[in-house]
Amino acid sequence: MAKITTSSTRASRLRQRSLERREAERVRLRDELLAVAERLLQENGYAGFSLRQVAEATGYTPTTIYRYFDDRDALLKTVISKWFTTFAREQEAAYRSASSPRDRLMAMAAAYLRFAVEHPAVYRVMFLERMDIGLLPGGDSFEKDPGFGVLMRAVTELRDAGGTGELDPMAAAMALWVGLHGVAAMAVCSGILDGIGAERLGMLVTANTLSGLAGQ
Amino acid sequence: MAKITTSSTRASRLRQRSLERREAERVRLRDELLAVAERLLQENGYAGFSLRQVAEATGYTPTTIYRYFDDRDALLKTVISKWFTTFAREQEAAYRSASSPRDRLMAMAAAYLRFAVEHPAVYRVMFLERMDIGLLPGGDSFEKDPGFGVLMRAVTELRDAGGTGELDPMAAAMALWVGLHGVAAMAVCSGILDGIGAERLGMLVTANTLSGLAGQ
DNA sequence: TGACTATGGTAACACCATTAACCAAAAGCG
DNA sequence: CGCTTTTGGTTAATGGTGTTACCATAGTCA
Known part of the structure; x- marks a missing residue:
C-alpha cells in the first residue's frame, strides 16, 4: 500500500513537471512570436508585417501561429496593447515630473511627441492605421x-486652478490632444516636419492651446 | 494631279478621323478606369482597393490597366491628385467667403473639416496613409x-493685421493646420468624435489657436 | 493498452500585384 | 494591294498575402 502510494505520487510529480515544461514552452513560444511580431512591425510598418514573416523568423510555419492567436489581428492587438501600457506609463511619469497643472501638461505634451517620434511605426498603428482595433475606449468614454x-x-x-474658464474638461482635453495628434501624425507620416522639429511645433501648439483655453 | 491630291487628302482625313477615334476611346477607357478606381477607393478604403476589382468592375483584365498606368500607385496617384485640386478649390472658396483674416481662417477651417468628414477615405489616403505619394511638396516648401x-x-x-505678433507665418500656419489635421484624423480614423462633433471641436481648436497666436 | 487531446506540419483556397509571352487587329508604308 | 510595325488586349506564370481543412505525432489519462 505504502509502496503503491509512493509510486503514485512519484508518477504524479513527474506528470506535474512535464505539464509545467509544456506550459512553459507554450508561453515561451507565444512570447517569442510576440517579440518577433513587434520587431517586424517596427521595422516594416503595419503593411509589411505578415504572419509568414513572423513564422519564417521563428522557424515555424504560419499555421502554427493560429494555435496561439486567433488571427493576424489578434496577434497585432496583443503587441499593440503592450504599447498602450507603455504609453500610459510615460504619460503618468510626465505628469509626476512637474507640479503645476500647466507644467504637467507641457511635460505630457513633450512625452507624447517623444513617444511618436521614437516609435513612429507603433504610433501609426495605435493612432492612425488601426484605431479600429478597439484598444481605445470609443464614444464618450475614451477617458477610461x-x-x-x-x-x-x-x-x-x-x-480648478482657473486655467480653462468654464469649458468642459473633456472638450479642453480633446483640444489639447488633437493638436498633439496633428503634429505627431504629420511627423510619422511625412518628412514635412523634419526641418521644423516636431517637438518644437508641438510645444508651440500646446502653449497656444493653453493660452487659448485660458481666455475662454 | 488634282485627282491624286484630292484622294490623298481624303485618305489622310480618314486616317486622321481614325486616329481621333482611337485616341478618344483611349481617354474614355482611361477615364472609366479612374472613375471606377475612385469609387472603389471611397467605398472600400485604400486597403480594399485593388487592380483586380477595378478590372472586374470595368470588364477588363487586370493586366490591361498596365497599358494605362504604370502600376497601382500611379493609378492611385492620378485619382488623388484630382482630389488635391478639389481640396485647393474649396479652400480658396472659403478664403473668398469672408473678408477679415480671422473670419477667412475660420471659414477655411470649417471647409477643411467638411472635406475630411465628407470624403473620409480620400482624406485618409491624402493625409495619412499615403502621404509618401509625393503630391504634397515636402520639406520646407510645402506652401507651394x-x-x-x-x-x-x-x-x-x-x-499684417497684428494677429500673430512676430511669429513666423509658416509656424503659425503649421500650428493652425496640425490642429485641424488632428481633429480630422481623429474623425476619419475612429468613432471617438461621433458624439462630440468634428466641426465643433475643430472650431474650438482653431479659435483657441488663433487667440493663442494673438498673444505671441 | 486504448481513447483523447495538444501541437505541430502539409496542402490547398482565395485573394493580391506584377511580369512575360502571345495574339489579333489596326496603322503605316512601299 | 501586301508587308511590317505598333497598339491594345489576352492568357499564363511568379511570388506574395491570410486562412482553412486535414493529417501525424506525441503526451495525457482512464
Whole structure:
C-alpha cells in the first residue's frame, strides 16, 4: 500500500513537471512570436508585417501561429496593447515630473511627441492605421484609457486652478490632444516636419492651446 | 494631279478621323478606369482597393490597366491628385467667403473639416496613409501646394493685421493646420468624435489657436 | 493498452500585384 | 494591294498575402 502510494505520487510529480515544461514552452513560444511580431512591425510598418514573416523568423510555419492567436489581428492587438501600457506609463511619469497643472501638461505634451517620434511605426498603428482595433475606449468614454485618464486629470486640475474658464474638461482635453495628434501624425507620416522639429511645433501648439483655453 | 491630291487628302482625313477615334476611346477607357478606381477607393478604403476589382468592375483584365498606368500607385496617384485640386478649390472658396483674416481662417477651417468628414477615405489616403505619394511638396516648401498656399496667404494677412505678433507665418500656419489635421484624423480614423462633433471641436481648436497666436 | 487531446506540419483556397509571352487587329508604308 | 510595325488586349506564370481543412505525432489519462 505504502509502496503503491509512493509510486503514485512519484508518477504524479513527474506528470506535474512535464505539464509545467509544456506550459512553459507554450508561453515561451507565444512570447517569442510576440517579440518577433513587434520587431517586424517596427521595422516594416503595419503593411509589411505578415504572419509568414513572423513564422519564417521563428522557424515555424504560419499555421502554427493560429494555435496561439486567433488571427493576424489578434496577434497585432496583443503587441499593440503592450504599447498602450507603455504609453500610459510615460504619460503618468510626465505628469509626476512637474507640479503645476500647466507644467504637467507641457511635460505630457513633450512625452507624447517623444513617444511618436521614437516609435513612429507603433504610433501609426495605435493612432492612425488601426484605431479600429478597439484598444481605445470609443464614444464618450475614451477617458477610461489610462493614458488619457491622466490627461483628463491634469486638465481638470488646470480648470480648478482657473486655467480653462468654464469649458468642459473633456472638450479642453480633446483640444489639447488633437493638436498633439496633428503634429505627431504629420511627423510619422511625412518628412514635412523634419526641418521644423516636431517637438518644437508641438510645444508651440500646446502653449497656444493653453493660452487659448485660458481666455475662454 | 488634282485627282491624286484630292484622294490623298481624303485618305489622310480618314486616317486622321481614325486616329481621333482611337485616341478618344483611349481617354474614355482611361477615364472609366479612374472613375471606377475612385469609387472603389471611397467605398472600400485604400486597403480594399485593388487592380483586380477595378478590372472586374470595368470588364477588363487586370493586366490591361498596365497599358494605362504604370502600376497601382500611379493609378492611385492620378485619382488623388484630382482630389488635391478639389481640396485647393474649396479652400480658396472659403478664403473668398469672408473678408477679415480671422473670419477667412475660420471659414477655411470649417471647409477643411467638411472635406475630411465628407470624403473620409480620400482624406485618409491624402493625409495619412499615403502621404509618401509625393503630391504634397515636402520639406520646407510645402506652401507651394495650392491648398496650403491660400492658408499661408490668410495667415500672412493675419500677421499684417497684428494677429500673430512676430511669429513666423509658416509656424503659425503649421500650428493652425496640425490642429485641424488632428481633429480630422481623429474623425476619419475612429468613432471617438461621433458624439462630440468634428466641426465643433475643430472650431474650438482653431479659435483657441488663433487667440493663442494673438498673444505671441 | 486504448481513447483523447495538444501541437505541430502539409496542402490547398482565395485573394493580391506584377511580369512575360502571345495574339489579333489596326496603322503605316512601299 | 501586301508587308511590317505598333497598339491594345489576352492568357499564363511568379511570388506574395491570410486562412482553412486535414493529417501525424506525441503526451495525457482512464
